[in-house]
Amino acid sequence: MKHPTPVRRAAALFAVAAALCAPAFAQDKNSPFDPQALFAPLSLPYPANAFRDGAGKPGPEFWQNRADYDIKARIDPATHSLAGEETITYTNHSPDALDELWLQLDQNIYKSDSRGALTSPWPKKPGQTTDGYQLDAVEVDGRPVHYLVDDTRLRVDLPVALKAKGGQLKLHIRYHYTVPGEWGGRTAVTPTKNGDIYEIAQWFPRMAVYDDLRGWDTLPYLGQEFYLEYGNIDYAVTVPWNWIVEGSGQLMNPDQVLTATERQRLAEAAKSDRTVYIRKPEEVNDPSSRPTRSGTQTWRFRMEHTRDVAFAASPAFVWDAARINLPDGKHAMAMSIYPVEGVGADKWNRSTEYLKGAIEHFSSKWYPYPWPNAINLGGHGAGMEYPGIVFDGYTDSGKLLFWISAHEIGHTWFPMVVGSNERRHAFMDEGFNTFIDVYASDAFNHGEYAPKRDSEYAPHGGNPVDEILPLLADPDAPSLMAHADAISEKYRHSLTYFKGALGLVLLREQILGPDRFDPAFRAYIRTWAYHHPTPSDFFRFMDSAAGEDLSWWWRGWYFHNWQLDMGITGASYVDNDPAKGVTVNLVSRQKLVMPATLRVDFADGSHRDIRLPVETWRFSATPKVTLDTAKSITRLELDPDHKLPDADRSNNSYAMH
Structure with a gap:
């Protein structure tokens, strides 16, 4: 042949x-299906480089600046005001010398002419404004400096540029502001029959992030959430003698602000898996439940490796606590503070149990809880999270109280530990957190409040793949990659929370399988703990760590709102x-x-x-x-x-x- x-x-x-x-x-x-479009190579918004590599990890030249705070604050209940001063030790690890610093002044959103007030979907009523931050002094290394306030931003002009790769300075600011009433939302004064509850957040000028993506990230505060630098925060809060204060981090002076009985009960709670009262309902108005009977008390706290702190203060608090069991034999404390209106067998009596159960689940499944305490505040019902403390509603009960407690403390992992940019990429905050909620509800008390297949604000228990269909069919719906401030209230929940969570559920259960998804997701959290990943970093990381080119999934579910x-x-x-x-x-x-x-x-x-x-x-x-x-x-x-x-x-x- x-x-x-x-x-x-x-x-x-x-x-x-x-x-x-x-x-x-x-x-x-x-059919509109086009395999050439779905399976085409995907160009991600942020390119891989020496700062963020092709595997979705910090690259060899990655850097991140640092902000450490020392803060002193005093609350005046007669005027509902807070006066404070802070010293920020700011370290510039970037390769750039900095001629100015930018800070966030989130209290300025309550001014009548703020960008947020004028663009908010919730119109304010007469009297529901404040004058925002009043700056009494701004100094760098002990000398007054020129500064500019622009809406919710503060620019500090430096007389000498801050050196690159390790330059450090101390920025000192004295300020005061009026705390909003209940209309303040995330921070407020809430009346109860035994006294006001001060829910104090966004309460000190905080450093904006300077990063490798865009230099200073100075988005105004329009009502979306936060993007902050990490560091250690020491803070002291002076309040009337009969108040209880609980906040982010570790209480550093219990001998001065607690009675011997309260200290003994705390020691008991630290060894107990059952809830222990630190201050009982019947003790709320008893002067003997406080170590002094006149004047003021200063409560001192310290929190390490954090981007923020918040606290609550009131004479009205019932206080209870229990031990949290963490991996490797470690422990933390779950605590709840709430007024007597929240007491009840199906109400806040179970709050600490809920907090403990959720944290133990998140810690064993994804990443250990990193701080000594976790506090659930029963206040006016902001449903808001801060490092180590969450603000919920004292009227909540039953499954709603469990769901909101688990959801808000779940934000410990996203974005308190994994510091994604909430003001730009909301799905990396609410979507990721709602995703881990799904499994926490299944796990708690043999599924007592399961299933939770949605966020706390929408119906539960339905088949999520049916509930998402109207959003996928809506030609006007934005994509998950839409800018957080550009997502209207109509779509905020269904897109950011629900679709963001369902995308990960489908990725875990239908595309990769738990054996590939879970180790990759844990490694992502561990790798980006206390750093600032972008969506591109997440997509690359999961591709690499799970061993799958998922470009088609990122394109269809995240970059577009495509139907199936x-x-x-x-x-x-x-x-x-x-x-x-x-x-x-x-x-x-x-x-x-x-x-x-x-x-x-x-x-x-x-x-x-x-x-x-x-x-x-x-x-x-x-x-x-x-x-x-x-x-x-x-x-x-x-x-x-x-x-x-x-x-x-x-x-x-x-x-x-």
Whole structure:
């Protein structure tokens, strides 16, 4: 036999390859699905470089600036005001000399002419404004400096540039402001029958972040959340003698501000898995529950490796606590403070139990809780999180109290430990946290409050892949990558919380599987703890650590709001012989596809589940798969367990004739 020449051999191979590749261009004219678009290489917004590498990790030249605070504050209940002074030790690790510093003045959002007040979806009523921060002194290294206040930002002009790669200065600011009433939302004065509750947050000028992405990140505070530098914070709060103060971090002077009985009860609680009263309801108005009976007391706290601190102060607090059991034999304390109005067997009596259970679950499954205390405040109901303390509602009870307590303390992991930019990428905050909530609710007390498949503000218990369908079908809905301030209230919950969480549930349970997802997600938290990852870092990290190119998923679910509608259009036995297998005709009638289970029901009553990879649709909207089934079939069904957000399930099954 004559052998073909190299040219003829190449031509023959090309013809075979062309025949095999022909399905790549087979399109269903009735379907918007385009495999060339879905599976194209994905260019991420932030490129890999020496600062953030291709594996989604901090690169060899990564740096991050640092802000340490020493703060003293005094509350005047007669005027509902807070006066403070802070010294910020700011360290510039960047490669750039800095001519100015930028700080965040979030209290200025309460001014009548602030950007946030004028653009908020919640109009203020008369009297629901303050004058914001009043700055009494701004000094650098002991000398007054020129500064500019612009809405919720403060620019401090430096007389001498702060040196790169380790330059350090001390910025001193004296200030005062009026604490908002209940209308303040995240920070407020809340009246109760035994006295006002001061819920104090965003209460000191805080350093803006200077990073490798855009230099100073100076987005105004419009009502979205925060982006802050890490460091250690020492703070002291002076209040009337009969008040209790609890806040972020460790109480440093218990001998001065607690009675011997309260200190003994705290020691008992530190060894107890059951809730122990530190200050009982009947002791709230008892002067003997305080170590002095006149004047003021100064409470001193310290928190390490944190981006912020908050606290609550009131004469009205009931206080209880219990031990938190952490991995490797470590412990922390769960505490609750609330007025007597919150007392009840199904109310705040269980708050510490809820807090303890949630933290123990999050710590064992994802990353250990990092601080000595975790506090749940029963106040006016902000539903707001800060490092080591969360602000919830004293009227909450039952499953709502559990869900909101678990959700708010879950923010410890996102964004208090993993410091994503909440003002830009809300899904990395609320979406990631709502995702870990799902499993915390399943785990608590044998599923007492399960299932939770949504955030605390929407119906629970329904099938999430059905609840998401209206959002995916909405042509006006923004994508998860939309700027946080650009997501209207109409979409804020359904997009940021719900779709953000469901994206990770689907990634874990339907795309990667827990054995690949869980180690990768834990490693992501561990790698970016106390640092500032971007969405690009997260996407790259999960691709690399989980061993899967997920570009198609990031594109369809995160960068777009694409729908999914896969189905079966027909099936036939190979050569009309069941013993030779079956060819199944599939279809995608929307832009997104996912891995799916195909269930084959046999005539003998048995069934077989076959996992179809996402690459099934790599070349066509109408792929065909041939299965080695070897016996008679009665029915075929895609996604038989209803795990995928399929827009139209009417075409998911096919009966064999």
